[in-house]
Amino acid sequence: xxxxxxxxxxxxxxxxxxxxxxxxxxxxxxxxxxxxxxxxxxxxxxxxxxxxxxxxxxxxxxxxxxxxxxxxxxxxxxxxxxxxxxxxxxxxxxxxxxxxxxxxxxxxxxxxxxxxxxxxxxxxxxxxxxxxxxxxxxxxxxxxxxxxxxxxxxxxxxxxxxxxxxxxxxxxxxxxxxxxxxxxxxxxxxxxxxxxxxxxxxxxxxxxxxxxxxxxxxxxxxxxxxxxxxxxxxxxxxxxxxxxxxxxxxxxxxxxxxxxxxxxxxxxxxxxxxxxxxxxxxxxxxxxxxxxxxxxxxxxxxxxxxxxxxxxxxxxxxxxxxxxxxxxxxxxxxxxxxxxxxxxxxxxxxxxxxxxxxxxxxxxxxxxxxxxxxxxxxxxxxxxxxxxxxxxxxxxxxxxxxxxxxxxxxxxxxxxxxxxxxxxxxxxxxxxxxxxxxxxxxxxxxxxxxxxxxxxxxxxxxxxxxxxxxxxxxxxxxxxxx
Ligand SMILES: [Zn+2]
Numbered sequence: 207x208x209x210x211x212x213x214x215x216x217x218x219x220x221x222x223x224x225x226x227x228x229x230x231x232x233x234x235x236x237x238x239x240x241x242x243x244x245x246x247x248x249x250x251x252x253x254x255x256x257x258x259x260x261x262x263x264x265x266x267x268x269x270x271x272x273x274x275x276x277x278x279x280x281x282x283x284x285x286x287x288x289x290x291x292x293x294x295x296x297x298x299x300x301x302x303x304x305x306x307x308x309x310x311x312x313x314x315x316x317x318x319x320x321x322x323x324x325x326x327x328x329x330x331x332x333x334x335x336x337x338x339x340x341x342x343x344x345x346x347x348x349x350x351x352x353x354x355x356x357x358x359x360x361x362x363x364x365x366x367x368x369x370x371x372x373x374x375x376x377x378x379x380x381x382x383x384x385x386x387x388x389x390x391x392x393x394x395x396x397x398x399x400x401x402x403x404x405x406x407x408x409x410x411x412x413x414x415x416x417x418x419x420x421x422x423x424x425x426x427x428x429x430x431x432x433x434x435x436x437x438x439x440x441x442x443x444x445x446x447x448x449x450x451x452x453x454x455x456x457x458x459x460x461x462x463x464x465x466x467x468x469x470x471x472x473x474x475x476x477x478x479x480x481x482x483x484x485x486x487x488x489x490x491x492x493x494x495x496x497x498x499x500x501x502x503x504x505x506x507x508x509x510x511x512x513x514x515x516x517x518x519x520x521x522x523x524x525x526x527x528x529x530x531x532x533x534x535x536x537x538x539x540x541x542x543x544x545x546x547x548x549x550x551x552x553x554x555x556x557x558x559x560x561x562x563x564x565x566x567x568x569x570x571x572x573x574x575x576x577x578x579x580x581x582x583x584x585x586x587x588x589x590x591x592x593x594x595x596x597x598x599x600x601x602x603x604x605x606x607x608x609x610x611x612x613x614x615x616x617x618x619x620x621x622x623x624x625x626x627x628x629x630x631x632x633x634x635x636x637x638x639x640x641x642x643x644x645x646x647x648x649x650x651x652x653x654x655x656x657x658x659x660x661x662x663x664x665x666x667x668x669x670x671x672x673x674x675x676x677x678x679x680x681x682x683x684x685x686x687x688x
Pocket of ligand 1: 556575
């Protein structure tokens with residue numbers, strides 16, 4: 207996520223628009239790109255030094271399969287739903303752990319609240335909450351299995367839940383007089399393949415602490431018929447109105463999580479030169495026309511693709527919310543609460559760093575945030591977006607979310623110093639060699655949960671870059687093979 211902390215640069219950072227076509231209110235979704243075939247698992251992290259995969263790693267064919275069925279009430283503040291998960295662990299488990307993000311200390315005080323009403327499944331014995339530093343009823347929901355589950359075996363669990371949306375603001379949940387939105391709004395399967403359950407505590411910082419695997423995901427949203435629903439995944443046409451409601455559906459085969467916005471959106475669509483279907487929505491009274499937002503999104507995708515490689519998803523959807531400041535990234539979906547292009551570029555960069563190359567957002571928040579800061583700055587004309595002076599700040603970039611005292615030190619060290627250090631490393635190694643190494647990192651770690659040593663391995667042949675990153679406390683000796 208990001209905050210509009212550099213609003214003063216907004217005008218200077220406005221991106222030139224390319225000649226993309228866009229169609230206001232178009233109802234035909236663009237032709238999707240072929241979904242990645244699920245035939246092999248992601249490259250193991252003990253790959254040899256200095257090698258670059260011939261092609262991007264495929265998602266794990268045994269990844270979880272999730273269906274989310276949401277119903278937004280007529281009050282537009284109550285979301286009831288059912289989540290069905292088919293889970294196949296890569297090591298034995300005795301329970302399933304779900305993260306209840308709305309109950310975290312940044313969201314609960316605004317009235318956001320998620321409860322699990324029931325849990326079902328033939329292997330389920332019980333379910334219960336754990337606090338994990340979150341508000342009542344807790345930040346984790348733990349489903350105990352009667353006999354455990356061996357590696358490679360599958361179980362299906364269904365959770366009924368009720369999500370209450372709080373006051374509108376810069377958060378991943380909220381409702382105001384126009385629009386309702388929720389992201390991480392359902393219990394989130396907190397599995398880190400190869401490591402186990404991510405039961406990290408919530409912290410009172412304005413950032414993410416969740417870890418989740420990519421999942422074969424389908425979403426259904428029933429909403430009052432006057433609302434348009436924008437969400438993660440390739441969206442189908444809504445159902446015909448019935449009893450004052452329409453149902454919207456989407457699929458995304460590699461989503462770690464899901465974002466949804468429902469409001470009186472005016473939409474525009476475009477397709478990037480590489481075939482990514484872009485859908486955006488703006489609310490009545492928006493100063494930014496939908497067509498312009500669609501073109502800015504397409505331009506941001508192309509600008510980052512030039513350095514980092516092909517866009518991860520078939521589609522990208524952007525919901526422009528009222529200007530609460532900043533943006534929040536979800537797989538193939540952005541909740542954009544600021545009409546500023548620089549914020550958009552940052553969130554688009556997260557599609558590679560967080561969406562495709564995942565990370566523990568609690569343990570290694572810099573892996574997505576510093577990389578997104580770096581990526582926004584390497585796009586042509588955006589060089590000034592990262593504060594290069596931040597390189598001289600004291601303090602580590604590679605801390606966990608528990609290591610930063612407040613939002614200021616978190617943003618300055620992880621986003622600003624981290625982004626500046628990656629830019630300085632790029633200068634030291636040479637931009638072409640550095641970008642090539644980043645593409646190797648991206649391709650080797652696609653659809654997995656990367657760790658700092660994965661990046662260290664990708665950069666190991668660029669000692670000048672490694673030196674810069676070690677001096678800046680981005681990488682550690684143990685992260686870089688000798
Ligand atoms: Zn971010």
